[in-house]
Amino acid sequence: xxxxxxxxxxxxxxxxxxxxxxxxxxxxxxxxxxxxxxxxxxxxxxxxxxxxxxxxxxxxxxxxxxxxxxxxxxxxxxxxxxxxxxxxxxxxxxxxxxxxxxxxxxxxxxxxxx
Amino acid sequence: xxxxxxxxxxxxxxxxxxxxxxxxxxxxxxxxxxxxxxxxxxxxxxxxxxxxxxxxxxxxxxxxxxxxxxxxxxxxxxxxxxxxxxxxxxxxxxxxxxxxxxxxxxxxxxxxx
Numbered sequence: 001x002x003x004x005x006x007x008x009x010x011x012x013x014x015x016x017x018x019x020x021x022x023x024x025x026x027x028x029x030x031x032x033x034x035x036x037x038x039x040x041x042x043x044x045x046x047x048x049x050x051x052x053x054x055x056x057x058x059x060x061x062x063x064x065x066x067x068x069x070x071x072x073x074x075x076x077x078x079x080x081x082x083x084x085x086x087x088x089x090x091x092x093x094x095x096x097x098x099x100x101x102x103x104x105x106x107x108x109x110x111x112x113x114x
Numbered sequence: 115x116x117x118x119x120x121x122x123x124x125x126x127x128x129x130x131x132x133x134x135x136x137x138x139x140x141x142x143x144x145x146x147x148x149x150x151x152x153x154x155x156x157x158x159x160x161x162x163x164x165x166x167x168x169x170x171x172x173x174x175x176x177x178x179x180x181x182x183x184x185x186x187x188x189x190x191x192x193x194x195x196x197x198x199x200x201x202x203x204x205x206x207x208x209x210x211x212x213x214x215x216x217x218x219x220x221x222x223x224x225x226x227x
């Protein structure tokens with residue numbers, strides 16, 4: 001069985017400050033991990049993904065995440081927040097197969113203050 | 115490339131009615147997955163279609179059914195609507211050889227009164 005826990009349903013940062021969104025997963029098979037962003041009244045957009053190989057993954061819009069197997073974590077970071085980063089962020093896990101079923105966390109709302 | 119498209123954008127139904135939602139996958143994709151996203155929650159996997167068959171199913175009752183057509187487009191049907199079925203329904207498409215990377219459509223907002 002697989003699950004995802006996102007710590008903190010709401011995170012507030014000032015513009016220009018570090019963004020850190022936390023994600024811990026549980027998986028009985030080697031996981032594939034994803035971060036998606038959702039803007040109001042829109043679908044989900046893939047920010048980045050970890051499948052195999054390098055554990056530090058770079059995504060779009062300056063975001064990156066590091067897969068830490070020993071901590072079962074996949075936290076999302078961005079060095080400097082921008083107002084346009086305000087959105088809902090979802091961490092997701094799937095098994096290393098081609099079935100593609102994604103298990104999502106509850107989401108974290110990122111607020112960026114001017 | 116049009117990406118994943120869904121119709122309609124919004125829908126209002128009453129309890130007990132039936133609804134059909136439609137999805138066209140991204141060009142080159144042959145697999146379609148459906149998710150339900152209740153307000154303030156993460157998306158929940160309903161089922162996935164590949165080669166016109168349901169390949170995998172989440173914890174949803176039989177009131178939720180689907181279909182995939184030869185052109186890979188898909189429909190989600192929900193019978194005997196309940197108030198709790200009110201949600202954003204997301205369609206995601208992927209390529210069977212690398213099914214884990216899914217591209218999402220904008221969703222259909224279903225309101226059940």
